[in-house]
Amino acid sequence: MSTGTSTFVIRWINFLTTLLAIAVIGFGVWMSTHHDGCRKSLTVPVLGLGTIIFVISMIGFLGAVKNNSIMLWIYLIMLCFILVAILVFTVFAFIVTNNGSGHNVAGLRYKEYQLQDYSSWFLKQLKNSHSWKQLKHCLVKSDNCNNLSKKYKTLTQYKLAKLTPIESGCCRPPSECGYPAVNASYYDLSFHPISSNKDCKLYENFKHVKCYDCDSCKAGVAEYMKTEWRAVAIFNVVLFIVLSIIYFIGCCARRNAARNRSKV
Known part of the structure; x- marks a missing residue:
């Protein structure tokens, strides 16, 4: 993949995910002000998820804009951890939802x-x-x-x-x-x-x-949780595939950035 194409794709993908992260954080703030204690219990996970997406997206966006191989390295390492975490959780989710029926x-x-x-x-x-x-x-x-x-x-x-x-x-x-x-x-x-x-x-x-x-x-x-977890696990499979493609594009962008830096 060419330098311009890979950095362009990474730049816009992370720009969109940055907007998504801001929306997730905003939703978490709204939940924290809600009076329903059941919804409030989800505030910390939602805010944490939004913050992680925001940090990773900003590193990837800035790395692509500045064509900085070091920032793209950090971006890829963090994305790799996320891929591993998604894979582990998905396997675990399929295992714990394998039993039980009405x-x-x-x-x-x-x-x-x-x-x-x-x-x-x-x-x-x-x-x-x-x-x-x-x-x-x-x-x-x-x-x-x-x-x-x-x-x-x-x-x-x-x-x-x-x-x-x-x-x-x-x-x-x-x-x-x-x-x-x-x-x-x-x-x-x-x-x-x-x-x-x-x-x-x-x-x-x-x-x-x-x-x-x-x-x-x-x-x-337990049956309700099983259904919800199975739906999340299936979503994670799709997410894992999408992130793997982004990871591949990010690798191309980092390699091209390192190549351009060596020419300077």
């Missing part, structure tokens, strides 16, 4: 989830009392369970609904408990549970209790 229940269109089906890494995170306390707070605040009765006006609609993993695991008791559903958000708990599952005793109709302390709820969150 179980069909007769008469229902949605599935139920069991905690033991998921990877040990997910189990460790979800069984941590401090981590689950924060997650539980966010689940209660999201009000997903209380909105079920608004979404499904009749019991028939509720039974035919396709509930999300979190709605299925956190908003209702497991089907094996045998509690009759009065509506989408209320169960008749006067019946003696036909199962020894501890979740049957943990479920309450109160909006702040529901089944948030149940293993079925943790399993529903």
